[in-house]
Amino acid sequence: MGKADGFLKYNRELPQARDPKERINDSNEIYTAFPEEKTKQQAARCMDCGVPFCHSGCPLGNLIPDFNDAVYDGEWDRAAQILYSTNNFPEFTGRICPAPCESSCVLAINKPAVAIEHIEKAIAEKSFELGLVKPQPPKHRTGKKVAVIGSGPAGLAAAAQLNQAGHEVHVYDKDDKAGGLLRYGIPDFKLEKWTIDRRLDILKAEGIRFHLGVEIGTDTTIKKLHRKYDAVLVAIGSTKPRLLDIPGNDLKGIHFAMEYLTLHNRRVANEEIPAEIDLHAQDKHVLVIGGGDTGSDCVGTANRHFARSISQLQYRTMPSDTRAPHNPWPEWPMTYSSSSSHDEGCERSWGWLTKEFVGDENGHVTGLKVVELEWKSSREYDEKAGSERILPCDLALIAIGYERPMHDDFQASFDFEFDSRGNFKLQDWQTNIPGIFSAGDACRGQSLVVWAISDGREAARAMDIYLMGASELPSKELSQLVLGS
Secondary structure, three states: OOOOOHHHHOOOOOOOEOOHHHHOOOOOOOEOOOOHHHHHHHHHOOOOOOOOHHHHHOOOOOOHHHHHHHHHOOOHHHHHHHHHOOOOOHHHHHHHOOOHHHHOOHHHHOOOOOOHHHHHHHHHHHHHHOOOOOOOOOOOOOOOEEEEEOOOHHHHHHHHHHHHOOOEEEEEEOOOOOOOHHHHOOOOOOOOOHHHHHHHHHHHHOOOEEEEOOOEOOOEOHHHHHHHOOEEEEOOOOOEEOOOOOOOOOOEOEEEHHHHHHHHHHHHOOOOOOHHHOOOOOOOEEEEEOOOHHHHHHHHHHHHOOOOEEEEEEOOOOOOOOOOOOOOOOOOOOOOOOOHHHHOOOEEEEOEEEEEEEEOOOOEEEEEEEEEEEEOOOOOEEEOOOOOEEEEOOEEEEOOOEEEOOOHHHHOOOOOOEOOOOOEOOEOOEOOOOOEEEOOHHHHOOOOHHHHHHHHHHHHHHHHHHHHOOOOOOOHHHHHHHHOO
16 A cells, blocks of 8 residues: 555545637547646555455456555556556546446545546556557467457457457458447547557557458348357447437437437548538537436537537436435445536436427427426326426437347347347357357447446457367456455
């Protein structure tokens, strides 16, 4: 333990965000530089507690007290070794993870949690700065060939692990650039895309081959890949959006959130976007329906489009600032929170039910009819009499989640089994088709990037065992046993 009284001496401190009026004029990351000495102070706040609940709070099982101690001592190479032993891509999670580890930090019982996410990002960036991150091709090849379908965080993590095990890894993706959700679903102001390209350069130099612009069902089939490769991983995410099933949902100007975000990311990347499919919020009344991270990203993007007004609707009541008795530490806190996007400008409304979209004679949306709710329990509500109103709306963005993976073309090749939610049903990460595995949202349902990386790593180990009979790839449990406090 670096500093026994660090948690008493130092307060939680994070990098400052740029002024909202300034940052909405660009798509760069919003946070300013943070002095290294202050990062060491934040690491010193870690109590090195006897039972590190942050381990269980982190889906990857990151060895948080260990790398905090190394950062406090200025031993960046040791910190990097510890962090990369459990996390392939801390440069991503250190920027976009909601940090469930911080919610389960013991210090968070009665004080602000240790700034774990920031420390993780600092280790990742210092690793690149010091040249600690470099291509490390495997010394020996097994002669086995593996296909990974999908280049999002689950697919990339699995590919990296399988390649280190010595297998020849081929990654397929329907888009013309790799990265999946990281590239096309997360705005640059949260994750600039040079961070993805930097990592892809490492993976390519280590021997992973990418086949981009290849769509299953059009350019090839999973049956062909199954015949060609010794094992196949399906990591296609969960991208079938949930419909808002109300009258008028077919009017022009109503779009799914990911469609809007993807087009904006392509615009930032200077890609040419056909006028007939382009979406822009300038001078429009934007309604974002849904209160999660995707909805927040739509708010931030609409601010950068200089929308006339931005409103975000949620049908639940406004959360409390404090934990409810049934939501104790170390659970994820179901409390009020806001994002940097909300700080830039947004009217947030809770407890409203969407009833109907209304439009003009040209079939374009002009408003959304809503009614206020009076909740009687967590599942029952009444519509408040006389509260019905129409909100102005030129552009509606639906951000209410995803139903399941887009696996129709996969089902055309094999009779896959799915769970009750339509996700791939697995046993030891393998589908009911021998040699075909799955990881990430495709089998878990929509979740966090950190869970996708964890799933990709665990699925890679299962595939290695399938191919070789045993595996030297680490598992989360083994990593904690060997390196943990």
